[in-house]
Amino acid sequence: MTPKTLTDQLCVSTQITPEDVAQAAEAGFSVIIANRPDHEDPGQPDAATLRAAAEAAGLSFVHIPVSGGQFPPDAVAAFKEASAKGKTLAYCRSGTRCTVLWALGKPDGLSADEVIARAAGAGYDIAGLRTHLEG
Numbered sequence: 001m002t003p004k005t006l007t008d009q010l011c012v013s014t015q016i017t018p019e020d021v022a023q024a025a026e027a028g029f030s031v032i033i034a035n036r037p038d039h040e041d042p043g044q045p046d047a048a049t050l051r052a053a054a055e056a057a058g059l060s061f062v063h064i065p066v067s068g069g070q071f072p073p074d075a076v077a078a079f080k081e082a083s084a085k086g087k088t089l090a091y092c093r094s095g096t097r098c099t100v101l102w103a104l105g106k107p108d109g110l111s112a113d114e115v116i117a118r119a120a121g122a123g124y125d126i127a128g129l130r131t132h133l134e135g
Contacts, residue, residue, distance in 0.1 A: 003027075003089055004122035006102055010088050012095040012122065015044055018053035025057040030086035033079060035097045037065035060085060066097055071104055080105035099124040103133060 001020040003011035015036065016024070024032060032054045038046040047063040054061035062082040066075050079101040083090065090098035103115045103126055110118070112133035119126045 004095060004124075006099065006118050006122055007107065009086070010083050010090065010102060012098040012102075012124075013089060013091040014094055015041075016050065016089070016091045017045055018049060021050065021053040021057050021059065024054075024089050025059055027089075028087050029059060029089045031060045031062065031082060031088040033082050033088060033090040033098070034061070034063045035066055035079075035090060035092040035101060037067050040067065040093065064101070066092075066101065071097075071100055076101055076104045095122070096124055096126075100126060100129065103129055106133065 001013055001016050001023055003013045005011050011029075016032075021032065032050065034047050034050060036044065051061040051063070062078070064075050064078045064082070079090070082088070083102065090102070092098050099119050099122065103119060107115060112130055115133055116127050116130065
């Protein structure tokens with residue numbers, strides 16, 4: 001697990017394992033958000049397994065699965081609400097879905113340019129979302 005920082009309180013990651021949950025707890029995370037649907041890829045740990053590991057480590061776990069490039073408003077709102085509850089590690093296959101959900105939630109006090117720059121600094125190109133971020 002190599003989390004990439006978007007804000008002081010939010011990092012995104014590729015798929016995590018139950019073993020990564022202990023590392024997340026040691027790193028000071030208090031919330032884990034899963035943005036992958038179960039069974040997206042063969043062998044990926046399911047949300048129930050990761051929820052059990054998170055709860056055993058004293059972390060909150062929120063499953064907000066999105067796929068197919070669809071980011072419904074309720075998923076964006078749920079991501080924003082969950083990530084506001086403490087230092088958060090959000091994961092999906094590559095970290096891109098997590099980054100997009102964060103960006104579409106219009107992070108407080110950040111302009112579209114700042115959101116795009118923070119995403120780019122973490123290795124995610126979301127410049128194509130500019131019109132959604134400016135609206």
